[in-house]
Amino acid sequence: MVVLVKPSPQLGSKAMDGNHHKVEANVLLLGAENVGKSALTVRFLTRRFIGEYGDIESIYSHIDKTDGREISLNIWDSLYPQSCETTESISDKQLQWADGVILVYSICDRSSFEVVRQQVQLIRQTRKLSASAPIIIVGNKRDLLHQRAVSSEEGRISAAETYHGVLLVFHEILDLIKESRALKKGMAGIKGIVRSVSAVFGKKWE
Numbered sequence: 001m002v003v004l005v006k007p008s009p010q011l012g013s014k015a016m017d018g019n020h021h022k023v024e025a026n027v028l029l030l031g032a033e034n035v036g037k038s039a040l041t042v043r044f045l046t047r048r049f050i051g052e053y054g055d056i057e058s059i060y061s062h063i064d065k066t067d068g069r070e071i072s073l074n075i076w077d078s079l080y081p082q083s084c085e086t087t088e089s090i091s092d093k094q095l096q097w098a099d100g101v102i103l104v105y106s107i108c109d110r111s112s113f114e115v116v117r118q119q120v121q122l123i124r125q126t127r128k129l130s131a132s133a134p135i136i137i138v139g140n141k142r143d144l145l146h147q148r149a150v151s152s153e154e155g156r157i158s159a160a161e162t163y164h165g166v167l168l169v170f171h172e173i174l175d176l177i178k179e180s181r182a183l184k185k186g187m188a189g190i191k192g193i194v195r196s197v198s199a200v201f202g203k204k205w206e
């Protein structure tokens, strides 16, 4: 089931994992206009490629099952640029919300690759995205290889051609989000041990 929700930074609490908690992940799709952000999202959610998607910005909620476990996945299909009043292509709100980012360009549009480059820089500069949040770069429209304008061998898919490649991208980002959370949890555990040792020996080791 897919639920369409109006974009809101409150959506999706960041608590999670463990056997008794609901596992939730927020994935933000960025990239220039017309690169296929909506096509990839719709392909993943419905397995279909419908061709035209219109200019709507949406957050979709979807329950995904990987390794027999359910994960509540929220996908923010963004618009580029944010609005006509601003030149910023990403808002702080979006970055604070995201647990992972998929940056999309079209392999037949060189300028869309430049947009990805700028967006990576912007993400680094603003530091609003959690440092541990994974970022994946995807070149869409692989089926239009004869119109290629960006040369690169990896990370190419086609929302138009197949469902499988798109599924792999979303599962990859989910795996990376899970890994980064596990790592964070491990670090929190180590910090807890250090704090306990400090309490016993009256030293501050941090």
Ligand SMILES: Nc1nc2c(ncn2[C@@H]2O[C@H](COP(=O)(O)OP(=O)(O)OP(=O)(O)O)[C@@H](O)[C@H]2O)c(=O)[nH]1
Residues within 6 Å of the ligand: 032, 033, 034, 035, 036, 037, 038, 039, 040, 050, 051, 052, 053, 054, 055, 056, 078, 079, 080, 140, 141, 142, 143, 144, 157, 158, 159, 160, 161
């Ligand atoms: N040939 C081909 N066309 C695609 C592919 N993915 C998307 N398109 C087409 O590219 C156009 C733009 O797709 P959208 O999904 O609306 O692109 P978007 O990035 O969401 O665009 P904005 O909403 O303007 O930000 C549509 O006409 C799609 O049918 C693909 O893999 N191959």
